[in-house]
Amino acid sequence: MRFLRVAAIAAGGLLVVTQLSPAQASGGPSYRWNLTPTGSTAQFRGLSAVSKDIAWVGGSQGQVLRTLDGGRRWQNVSPPGAEALQFRDVHAFDAKRAVILSIGTGTDSRVYRTADGGKSWTETFRNADPNAFYDCLAFNDDRNGLALSDPVDGKFRIAATADGGRSWKVQSNAGMPAALPGEFAFAASGTCLVAGRGRTAWFATGGGDRPRVFRTSDGGRRWSVTDSPMASGAAAGIFSLTFRNSLFGVAVGGDFEKPTEAVKAASVTYDGGRSWKLVPAGKAPKGYRSGSTFVPWSPFTVIAVGPSGSDVSQDGGRSWKQFYDGSFDSVECGGHGIRAGCWASGAKGAVARLEVGR
Template identity: 35%
Template sequence: MAIRPTRRDLVAGVTAGLAAGPALAGDGLGGIRMPASVADSELRGLSPTGGKTYWASGSRGWLIRGKGERQDPMRIIGAEDLDFRGLHAFDDHHVLAMSAGPGGASQLWRTKDGGKTWKRLAANQDPEGFWDSIAFVDQRRGFILGDPTQGRFTVLYTADGGETWARLPPEGVPPAADGEGAFAASNGCIAIGRHGQVAFCTGGAGKARVYLSLGGGGVFVALDTPILADAPSRGAFAIAFGRRGELWVCGGDYKNPRAEGVNLAWRPPGSLDFQPVAAPAGYLSGISVEGETVMATGLAGTILARDGRHFERVSSAPMNSVRLTSPKSGVLCGPMGSIGLWRA
């Protein structure tokens, strides 16, 4: 069963109970500024391009090109009904936007002129398929992760910057467990390491797992994590590599965002075992790492460790995704078109 949280699942009954606005916590942790929303959209895709510039994308075909607190919203003509949960910006003007949905609702669009014009590059041809996340190694090599079809996760690969895609040999991916799927919650369930490693995380089938390939996506091994996944709404939602090859993974239960339990784990460099990390309780759907700074966010708010070890909550505003732009700055996005700007 594919796991695909919707706007109603994630926001109804939650947003009203969580504080929305900037918050400060602890020396040196900084705070999150939240400019007024400019789009009625559940924002999940997020991709900084350098400096203060970033792109965000979400439901109802909305995308936002931002620079600091300035936000320029746009919609792709012909794609107003799509849910753009994945996003990769090569630079300020060249962007790929990936929609998530069953069958042909999973699509890939490109702009090379900063959003003035868009071209559809691809659409999912498998009626049983569902695209969850997109990530790139460099300007040409990239991956799209999809939920299991024919018993294994779908991993698509491009070597020409997204113009054409092909499924990697399914036998290189271990069989999926019954009910296992990926969460299209933050474009964070697939990640690329500094040396071309590829990893994706899953849930819904007892234990949350991480599938890891050290060889650029050819062969994956499946590793257990301490994050519970004993229901379709529970598991590992996002994953990120650190600079030394360590892996961070976060998650929880999107139907119970305040639930106790392991919501954060990491795999030290060279190890095959994930260890639980002490952190403030609550569901986390996005994570990002820059140097020793680790930030994770979700509907229960945002947590931060400047030293990679001691996590504190810096905001209780509900968010979906986070991307650090430096060890002291980052951008977040979330429900109802919300954008957050973090500075230490």
Template identity: 40%
Template sequence: MRRLGVLLTPALAVLLSLPPAPSTAVPGEADATAQGPNPFRDGWHESVLDADQNFRGLEAVSRTEAWVTGESLTDGGVARVFRTTDRGRTWADVSPADSAGLSFRDVEVHGKVAHVLAIGPGEASRIYRSTDGGATWTEAFRNTDEKAFYDCMAFYGNGRRGLAVSDPVEGKLRILSTDDRGRSWSVLPSRGMPATADEFGFAASGDCLVTSGTSAFIITGGAKSRVLRSDDRGLTWKATASGIPAGESAGGFAGAFASPRHGIVVGGDFADAGNTEDTTAYTRDGRTWTSGGDLRHVGEDVTVLRGWRYALATGDYDGSAGTSLTSDGGRTWTRVSKKGYHVIDCVATTCWAAGSTGRVGRG
């Protein structure tokens, strides 16, 4: 049974595509941020690119450049990719051709090379590659195994090597790998993956698989809520409980790492988004996890803001919305805005976020 994103259950799939509940930015809500970086003293500056798009993929390339990817809120509609190079004043539609019915949930940009991941069962899972700012695209990978369903992807360092993760196939999460900057992809052997039946990554924000240095991390939910770590480019993995409650629609949704030792995971339960207890966890050694402070909203995504102490989490689902800041590595959180999104990414103190009905925010 699939989860978040598109196919956990038909009812949940519909809910995930609905517009967010109305929310109001509260620029001065956090007084605990006075001693550190806070991009939200003036709140989110929001624009709507395409009200028919549900954005869940985002890459903040610089203070001036960002990419967002989505899926149509209309059945069979076109999935879009947008790019800005002028701080969000204008956005160009750089979508691949023939994207009707697809769901672009992740985008990764390294130098001149961009990749977008379409998720779904069988051939709905694809990776597109561009080397010219989205002017043209090639299909670098199309899944042909009906049992596989790819959720997230991530690249190491300068983008030469990368991974993508699928829901379990024959009881284990499946790992796809590239070592030529995404030109070609191959499935890695499964012998180094622990048993992960009914455990999966949530395609909430494209950050259920992330890298830091030479380490990769998968954040899971479902039957178990864990963080899996690999230090050999995805060949072997070790799983550790995250402390975020597991469930059919619950667990860790996204992770962010300042280093292989310092990371934060956020999550919740999409079937009970208003219950925000035990929605975060953090690590100081990259291997053991401690429950962090509770958010006041569902945690769909998290990003490091500066060093390992400062990070931002956001979410917007079923009326549970907001953006929160930690200044102690995830031990405590303060909500800095009642406005939330599905995905967030920062460069220095410039932050970008994106969500339902084509909304994009810059803070």
């Protein structure tokens, strides 16, 4: 996506944190965000949660940060000479290995990789096509991953890696359906493209006369596409996808020019993205949402974030309750068992870890 505005809550140059009462998210556990001190003023749309202790963020000013202790301390591990880049997506395999994507037209779209916790970075992909604009990347496993570009010559473009991001190859577009006029993907939170088990992946769009979800089961060589009932328009569509498994998924979005309005802002699928059911306005998130994730400890709990708040669904995305009214752009969970944790990130260096009360 070429342009994305964001609303932030600010006073005197500082982020103001406001919290709704647990009763407003009643009917289950209570949720709250615990902000961590990053010392940064960057906007972090790239986020990768490895566990409750380890997380990576990437953002404006070419910044990449890493924590190993649950956010008590953040290390600046930014690639040198990248100050003009915007890192909109991060995929961390563990505390040492990570891949980051910078967005923009032409050579601003790049991929870097580290294997030593950010002490050194290798540029492994630089887009040479002035018409391409890479938005998101996702990995099925430690080796296989995809990166998504807005349409070039009438079709979305895919670059693929089979060696953990060390090298990338732009794929043939023969198996890609044609794009709609004005259609593109939103580089809002690194979740316009998500990957599942095996070689399955999905990406979501907006900007056209209807949002759509594309699906592949062969690592990006062939794609099918399905229309979505969510909001459509130049500033509207699906901004984020999250899947529990190969069949059960949730999409969130809306219209980013109407951040406090739930304009057809969520939908669910039970057949792997082949069809989508719209969440009614009264049960949808309270406004436009740019990021979403399933939590590891509950099969039906989903969290969505956006500039006007955070919402939780405890029934697989069919109904939502707001539990926070501050601004975040991205949300992701990682880890298993007692090491599982969820993180959110956004403007003015904001990064927070989720706390769950019983």
